Amino acid sequence: MRDPDILVIGGGPAGMSAALEAARSGLAVELVEQRESLGGAIYRQPIEGVQVIPQSAGARGRWAALSQAFSKAAIPVRFGSVFLGVDGHGYVLVENRQNGLVECLSPRAVVLATGAVEHVHPRPGWQFAGVSTAGGLQVMMKETGTAPRGSVLLAGSGPLLIAVAAQMARLGNPPLAIVESGDPYRRIMPGLSMLGFPKLLAEALGYLKDIHLHRIPWLRGSRLVRIERQGERFSAVVRAGDGSQSTFVCDRIGLHDGIRPNDYGLPQASSEAAAGPVILRAGDCREALGAIAAEADGRRAGRLAIQGVAASAADDIGKIDRQRRAQALLARLFAPVDDRSALDELADDTLLCRCEGKTVGDLRNLCQRVDSLTGREVKHNGRFAMGACQGRFCAANTAALMARFKPEAPASSAADLTGRRWPVRPVSIGALVRAASRDNDTQ
Template sequence: MTDVDVLIVGAGPAGLAAALEVRRAGLSVEIIEQRETIGGAIYRQPIAGVRPVRQATGAERRWRALADDFAASGIPVRHACVFVGIDGAGLVLIEDRHAGKIRKVAARGVVLAVGAVEKVLPRPGWQLAGVSTAGGLQVMMKETGRAPGGRVLLAGNGPLLIAVAAQMAKLRNPPVAIIEAGDPIRRFAAGIGLCAYPELVTEALSYLQTVHLHRILWMRAALVARIERREKGLLRAVVRDVRGREHVFDVDRIGLHDGIRPNEFGLPLETAKDASLPVILRAGDCREALGAKAAIADGRRAAGEILERLAGAGWRQVREIARLRRAQDVLARLFQPVDGADPLMRLPDETILCRCENRTVGDLRRLCAGPDTPSGREVKHNGRFAMGSCQGRFCADNTAALMAAPGPDRPPPSPEDLTGRRWPTRPLPIGAFVAAHAEETIPEDEQQD
């Protein structure tokens, strides 16, 4: 029995684009989305009664076209539903948070389009209250229509910091400064390469103009060396520039950002062409983090590939994705940190690495100091790294990188050595399983909603 031909996980730009293409081809399609609105993080919709925060003109135009097409399609969306995994029988397991139950869906194909996650490198004091991700501040602004209150410092690496600063300024609370590890102004050659992508140049100039008009300090080739708690709830950020000089900022909040990476935590692998159903594909930033425009193109690519497998007639859309991949490569060179040293290797021992379990860099170094480097599983169980409530979602990458340092001649560990790859993709309430079991075992004429 098949409930739907294609199930899309995630109602961001990649998921919506994939669903539209599948529907146009005549196959049945549904979307599951953990939030009550569509759009994902990049096109996060405001809460009821709040005016949307204006984005760059190109981004607004892309979203309006995609949202209008989707509204006209009539494609059903199961809101407040979280992807749990795919069981041995090939059924997709979903946590229906409205019903408080685990649902099972039989699908011929599954497209995973769950976006990207923000990458944040550990720094002394990064675990303190009042320190969050810059992307988290941006999402909050999109939902509430208000800038974060108080004095805010943005720090890390990449163009998102400029975008967040510009959006804060338009909402009448510009940040006190942007601390950028790179120095794009001095990377002239990379900047010239960006001219091949006029849509990116237009968007960047718009943000930079806002930053300049509001006289926001943009300190380049600098990094936050440590964060300290001060009196009256203030945070002190000690910033070190490329010459080794230290600068102090006393603020109420700090937003950190060091890039993005695919949100692939716990996801099942894509299935080979000769695998049994369901066909599993990834689309958008959870396959390759290239931004919203590329996510739309990659959603269409995934739809074409799944149609080729299920219906024997599909298409491949790779040229636009390759072009946008080159654009991201240019941005990476433009914002490449000036200090080429690995920031993880120079962290002091007292730096918190795993925030869930309060485990430090020193704890990991001592655990790996012996002649035999422990495996990821041993580090997890003996050191409790990646053992907390996030199950390594935020610390596994950094832990694996630090584990590799003592033994460069050995095969480097991967984050999955600590986390594994199995369902559920996240902790679930036992009651949801119990409710699902009761629903299956009680006769239909005795069930009550």
């Protein structure tokens, strides 16, 4: 088996466009995708015989163009394959889950396009089964063509919540309410500036129309402060901007506090690695700006992969800059109304790291020492970011809380906690044992 010249990790818009762009050069390009179909989370495809969930015309058009171009280019895709990392000798490690072994590839360049993960603040009760991310509910809707059943509460912040609410409504089960910590209606200036982004604005207004049509309460300036079990259901305590509290009884809860790059454990981007491939990042895993920017950034990375380094294309950079401005605007539009951070008033028994069962109080204790622990010491002695998700859902929150508990200490980042080691995802030892070592290949 010949190694591809360029290996692209991730079959979302960034990875697909990077592969397409790179393939134009005539070089051998392959794409690695963990699932059995392309599209990533944003364009997750429905199973056979199921209706595609309602999406904006823009998104539909972008996917149609991208997927058609991709099929036409006939780029080989390794489905059911999980990227594990780049090892010390420069091999790109991929767990092939179809044949149960780890493959060691030796491309000249690798483009990492592993997308984004949602940011979820810890809240008492977030660990219960039935509580998921709002994006998690959304990909399930995209896959199955059905809305989650029962009464569903959406909470957190950002435009994704209203998109999910509108899509649920169109599939026949509007959520009980949307609890939104920001209040876009009170942010006049960023609101007006959105006029400069007519496509995004049209998409948002389309979702808002559905929300009003189905009379879904959009509780702006409110926070979900606590989730409690009530028999088979949940009671969710919501605090409004004026301090008044109300309780929602529901079956499912979708949380979402923004997105961030899924760059956990990834090798550093390099243009001139001493040994091993040129490593590039593309799309949300480089900077989480959404699907439009991801596609443009994929093209940029694809071109860089061909050239090894150097020149980048001005048109794509323009597109990415524009999306960066749009995302910054959205962040201001959805900025929390309450100045207090959602992290400030967490009870000590709130779970912070779900994998290892570590709480806010455990971290507070560590931070109460006279000397200031580094991120790595907090990881070692508190077991934060040490579990199976490898910090994807606690490292950023832990770093943010460390800064609150000990403002005078040098700031730690999520990456200080997670480190940069492969495997970037847990992998079966059986598959590793069957890894074909290639260190003796060239002898």
